Amino acid sequence: MSKTIFISTxxxxxxxxxxxxxxxEFVQADAVARFRRLRGDAxxxxxxxxxxxxxxVTAAEEAKVPVKKWVDAHAGRFEELGKRLGISNxxxxxxxxxxxxxxxxxxxxxxxxxxxxxxxPDRPSDIYKKNYKGLYCLGCEEFKQQAELKNGECVEHPGxxxxxxxxxxxxxRLSRYQKELEELIVSDKLRIVPESRKNETxxxxxxxxxxxxxxxxxERAKDWGIPVPGDxxxxxxxxxxxxxxxxxxxxxxxxxxxxxxxxxxGDERLHVIGKGINRFHTIYWPAxxxxxxxxxxxxxxxxxxxxxxxxxxxxxxxxxxxxETFIKIYGTxxxxxxxxxxxxxxxxxxFSEQKFVTAYNAGLxxxxxxxxxxxxTLGAKMGDLAHRLTNGDxxxxxxxxxxxxxxxxxxxxxxxxxxxxMNAIWNLIAFGDKxxxxxxxxxxxxxxxxxxxxxxxxxxxxxLLQPFLPATAARITACIAWSADxxxxxTRGEVLFPRK
Numbered sequence: 314m315s316k317t318i319f320i321s322t323x324x325x326x327x328x329x330x331x332x333x334x335x336x337x338e339f340v341q342a343d344a345v346a347r348f349r350r351l352r353g354d355a356x357x358x359x360x361x362x363x364x365x366x367x368x369x370v371t372a373a374e375e376a377k378v379p380v381k382k383w384v385d386a387h388a389g390r391f392e393e394l395g396k397r398l399g400i401s402n403x404x405x406x407x408x409x410x411x412x413x414x415x416x417x418x419x420x421x422x423x424x425x426x427x428x429x430x431x432x433x434p435d436r437p438s439d440i441y442k443k444n445y446k447g448l449y450c451l452g453c454e455e456f457k458q459q460a461e462l463k464n465g466e467c468v469e470h471p472g473x474x475x476x477x478x479x480x481x482x483x484x485x486r487l488s489r490y491q492k493e494l495e496e497l498i499v500s501d502k503l504r505i506v507p508e509s510r511k512n513e514t515x516x517x518x519x520x521x522x523x524x525x526x527x528x529x530x531x532e533r534a535k536d537w538g539i540p541v542p543g544d545x546x547x548x549x550x551x552x553x554x555x556x557x558x559x560x561x562x563x564x565x566x567x568x569x570x571x572x573x574x575x576x577x578x579g580d581e582r583l584h585v586i587g588k589g590i591n592r593f594h595t596i597y598w599p600a601x602x603x604x605x606x607x608x609x610x611x612x613x614x615x616x617x618x619x620x621x622x623x624x625x626x627x628x629x630x631x632x633x634x635x636x637e638t639f640i641k642i643y644g645t646x647x648x649x650x651x652x653x654x655x656x657x658x659x660x661x662x663x664f665s666e667q668k669f670v671t672a673y674n675a676g677l678x679x680x681x682x683x684x685x686x687x688x689x690t691l692g693a694k695m696g697d698l699a700h701r702l703t704n705g706d707x708x709x710x711x712x713x714x715x716x717x718x719x720x721x722x723x724x725x726x727x728x729x730x731x732x733x734x735m736n737a738i739w740n741l742i743a744f745g746d747k748x749x750x751x752x753x754x755x756x757x758x759x760x761x762x763x764x765x766x767x768x769x770x771x772x773x774x775x776x777l778l779q780p781f782l783p784a785t786a787a788r789i790t791a792c793i794a795w796s797a798d799x800x801x802x803x804t805r806g807e808v809l810f811p812r813k
Contacts, residue, residue: 315353316580320346321559323586323594324363324408327387328372329633331394332626333664334587334619336636337652341616341731342585343400344653347780348726350401357575359562360395360402362388364409365538366551367529380537384409397637399645399783406562408555417561418554419542422527424605425485426542439486439604445526446479456526469589483528483547490600491522497599503609505595506729507659510588510615514595525597527553556598559584560607582610591615614729617661619652634664646782647673647810653781654735670813676739681774681785682810684742684749688767689792691754692803695764711766714744715773722777731781738777745770768793768801785809 322342325335339360346358363369364384373383388407395402408414426440447456450467457467457475467475495518497503498511505511527550528541534548541547557565563572576582586594594613602609618625621632639648655672656662721737749767754760775789792806 315355316349317355317357317575317578318349318581318583319357319359319559319563319575319579320349320583321359321585322361323584323590324361324406324555324558325391326366326368327362327364327384327391328366328368329628330387330635331391333621333634333636333652334626335391336394336398336648337619337656338585338587338616339395339398339400340649340652341614341658341729343398343402344726344731344780345583345585345614345729346401347783351779355574356403357563357571358402359404359406359559360391360400361404361406361558361562362391362408363551363555363558364388364407365549365554367534367537370535370537380535381409394636397640397645398649401783404562406558408558411561413564413566414554414558414561415539416566417564418539418549418557420566421557421560421601421605421607422549422553423542424607425601428604428606437486439489440483440527441486442481442483444479444481445484446477447526448475449478450475458523478533480530480533482526482530482550483541483544484524485527485553485597485601485604487522487524487597487600490603491518493603494518494522494596494599497609498595502611503595503599504612505591506612506614509659510591510595510613514591517592518596522596526550552593552597553601556593556601559610565607577608579608581612582608584610584613586613586615588615588617616658617656619656620661620663622665623663639669643669643673643813644784644810646785647677649782650677650735653731654739656732658729658731673810674812677810678812680739681742682808684746684774685771685789685809686805687749688745688764688771689803689805691749691764692768692793692801693805695761695803706762706765707769708766711748711770714741715770717741718773718777726780735781738774738781741770741774741777745774765801768803 320342322338325331342358346356349356369384370380373380376383392405395405406414422440426438428439450457450473461468463471467473495515498505498515498518505514528547529550531546531548538548538551539554541549560572560576563569563576565572565576584594599609620626621634624630624632626633636648651664651669651672654676655668718737718741722734725731725734725737745767748770752760752763754763754767771789772793775786778786788806788809792804794802
């Protein structure tokens with residue numbers, strides 16, 4: 314039976330241009346969305362940008378550009394990257410300019426503020442105000458505890474000085490939800506993939522949850538962001554604001570039909586995020602939803618980082634990779650291929666131009682591209698492969714190889730193991746190459762059966778590629794025109810991946 318599934322990427326800050334790490338997350342989430350649509354599921358796939366962070370304001374000030382102009386321009390670059398990568402998102406939300414977001418974030422705040430346990434009518438609200446002093450990491454947009462620091466620095470942003478902040482803020486009573494969160498994660502009612510990230514989350518919870526600040530003074534926020542309902546002197550903490558985008562894009566504020574269908578009553582609610590924001594999505598966000606009496610996500614898939622020549626990407630070191638550069642030279646699907654096959658889905662993976670070119674030539678130009686060219690050339694020379702196909706025309710070995718690839722690809726993709734899914738498809742390509750080499754149809758006159766089998770293999774490869782390399786899959790399929798009587802007319806088409 315078909316299901317309804319909501320899928321989201323995280324929403325990146327717009328303090329800088331998008332990089333290859335953003336492309337990884339977009340492509341991974343898109344592969345899941347396309348895969349689920351092919352299974353017949355109703356999918357709502359959301360991307361967007363986090364526009365209200367203080368780091369965005371700082372970047373605009375350094376560039377001497379008005380904040381709104383900066384945010385709008387950079388948000389547009391992320392949206393354009395999605396289009397260039399062939400991302401099939403259903404919506405794109407900009408948290409600074411979308412009224413759905415502002416009204417939804419304030420509604421969520423008010424729901425948490427009013428949260429009461431009917432069995433404990435005198436229990437205090439989940440939101441309260443107090444004075445606070447702490448070290449703030451602008452990169453993470455988060456106060457840090459001493460235990461989280463290494464040599465006095467943020468682990469995620471080493472070399473960047475922490476700011477000592479003292480002011481009166483609103484706090485969320487996270488400690489109240491410690492036991493409930495642990496039970497949800499242990500039971501997999503809130504599933505965290507991979508298991509190592511689940512264990513990381515549970516260890517943090519069991520270490521004792523502390524209430525966290527959820528507002529900033531308007532002065533420190535530099536008058537940018539969403540005001541706290543009922544207190545115009547305070548702006549919402551960017552994470553409280555940003556996390557709510559997932560339900561706000563669906564129309565949470567007005568409880569629209571999409572919110573009812575894909576969130577409140579949906580079968581699955583999936584977030585695709587990077588490891589650096591695990592805690593926000595698996596602890597803070599579920600706790601906020603529990604407080605507001607809103608349905609929780611069902612799964613959080615957490616990927617690693619893309620390193621460059623073995624080092625973390627950094628503007629300081631100047632090793633940030635712009636995916637647009639590689640899209641222009643090698644094409645969209647070549648970039649998708651590298652990210653999905655060469656980057657392990659659960660761990661960090663490395664990127665370099667040399668590695669990219671090597672993978673491109675081996676897997677695409679000499680692999681998929683070469684096999685497709687061989688089969689389509691043979692088929693085109695035969696004209697109409699005109700005969701009525703029967704089960705006997707497709708050899709048992711071909712049927713078995715296709716079935717194995719299909720089962721493996723579906724299984725691995727459903728478990729976010731994209732590299733393994735791609736390997737299963739390339740195993741079928743290798744089988745097809747061997748099949749053609751063994752049968753040598755060019756040595757036999759009118760060897761229609763061998764060519765039909767080869768075309769069948771290629772056609773199935775294209776079908777399996779649809780979630781991963783959609784444009785390439787469409788180009789292959791367009792060259793194979795089956796008729797109702799089982800005949801096919803094959804066209805060569807253009808070279809899929811020229812050697813570089």
